[in-house]
Amino acid sequence: MSIAKRPNPLFRNLNAKIAALPMIATTLVVFLGCSIWTVIYSFSKSRALPVNEFVGFAQYERLFRTSRWLISLENIVIYGVLSLLISFVIGFILAALIDQKIRFEDTFRTIYLYPFALSFIVTGIVWQWILNPSLGIQETVRSWGFENFTFDLIANRGTVLYALLIAGIWQGTGFVMVLMLAGIRGVDREIWNAARIDGIPVWKTYLFVIVPMMRGVMVTTLVIVAAGIVKLYDLVVAMTQGGPGIASEVPAKYVYDFMFARANVGQALAASTVMLTTVLIILIPWVYLEYGKKKAQR
């Protein structure tokens, strides 16, 4: 055999290929295989168990006629936009403030980031207690003599989303701050000298010089945080269980409930395919941007 002279290319670097087998299996079976399976079976008639009877877009038609799903979608859009906006603004401001050569920098940073080490379950339960209308902040402030003080976000259909937002922001802003701080410190120090010589105020330098230069960090943070928001589930389960009524339901919870509690797999798969599509809409422009840039560099 000629193997000794010209080894089969499949066996070249064999050890590395064997070592990478778990990764290859994961990408092919889980990330590609499972996702494709879900998309395909979202077009089936499946109820308690997946079946091979395909019915086109029937599951999706039903999904978008279900008020709970529509509320879930609306909630995640409002929550997502507000959460991104607020956590970016606060995260950037905190990073810029910390960047001012302050004393106890490490202490402040540690305080702002510690909620990020906690789970959404812990976060949700703490804030559920703090926002509790009969014993939490509302009652405390009333006991100080402000009898008419109202702060019952969590108990009202119209405002429960903002209660979730307060908790979510508390948990996640530190992460945005850390990345922003890395971005700010990554900017060439010469820029600061230049801005100072030109007499540009510090806040203007941040806003009009540093922020545009941090585009890369901003976009990456945006993609990571946004992809995390789509998955929002634990926080809702721990804090409101989707209530009051169905006022704080979210898509990920819809999927879970229909998949495991209500035994309606078809609906769950259709809903998760919509989630996948949303993430792809966020992801594809980013990939396009990143790869476009890399090609241009070559």
Added chain:
Amino acid sequence: MTVESYEITRAKPSKSSAKEPSGAKPLRRINPTRIMLYSVLLVAAVYYLLPLYVMMMTSLKGLPEIRLGNIFAPPMEVTFAPWAKAWDTACTGLYCEGLKVGFWNSVRITIPSVIMSITIASVNGYALSNWKFKGSEVFFTILIFGSFIPYQVMLYPLVIVTRELGIFGSLQGVIFIHTIFGMPILTLLFRNYFAALPEELFKAARVDGAGFWGIFLKVLVPMSAPIFVVAVILQVTGIWNDFLFGVIFAGVKNFPMTVQLNNIVNTTQGVKEYNVNMAATLLTGAVPLAVYFFSGRFFVRGVAAGAVKG
């Protein structure tokens, strides 16, 4: 405008520029701006610390005192009974054996998951940085983008897969799932770390006759302690905090602490014992918090790793 001025300063560098610290213009010690700055930082710090403080205070009060309705007041009479109850006898739906069951389940889930996921991912990262093969970058790209796919999309097929493997609803099942979903971020972490090591090291070891595993175990692993620490911190906090995989794949017997905590707080009937709930919450948060406070900058490196592309 900035570009021009940038060039001007480059053409005529000021004599102080060599030692100039980075960041904004340093301000004088005490002036109104400075006071404003610290005030804002302090107010933000209060917002972040408040929940931790409230948890602490509530967990040390008796129920009658809690009903007085001042969550910020420190306890008039300190009691550790809620802590004991949360750990030992709090009810999670069916059983009243406290959080300790969940704690030990979480330990049993976390330790093997951390070891498994880091072992596999470090070897992956090594193969990807030093032994590239045809298609390795394609798999890596899919892996990274796969980490953005919502878990919900892959849940049902994974239930089928683990059921076929006979590990659904068991410790092995949830460990398997954690290994899979830890792979993207950890592989990225290790790949970038190994790629940044000097290539001469790798070449010298090859000249000396070391093979794939020899180089990895004898050369790279011993000098990669920092990145292993980062990976352990990332995984311990991540897996300890997981709820979704635990509730689906671990089985009722093996529910991790987060799931038990949620059951204690949100499914108990009758009188709500807020002090017990808060003690339970603190107990559940204690492990990741301890890891966070003791690891310092390693944690920051871990969370920032995802954003630093290779």
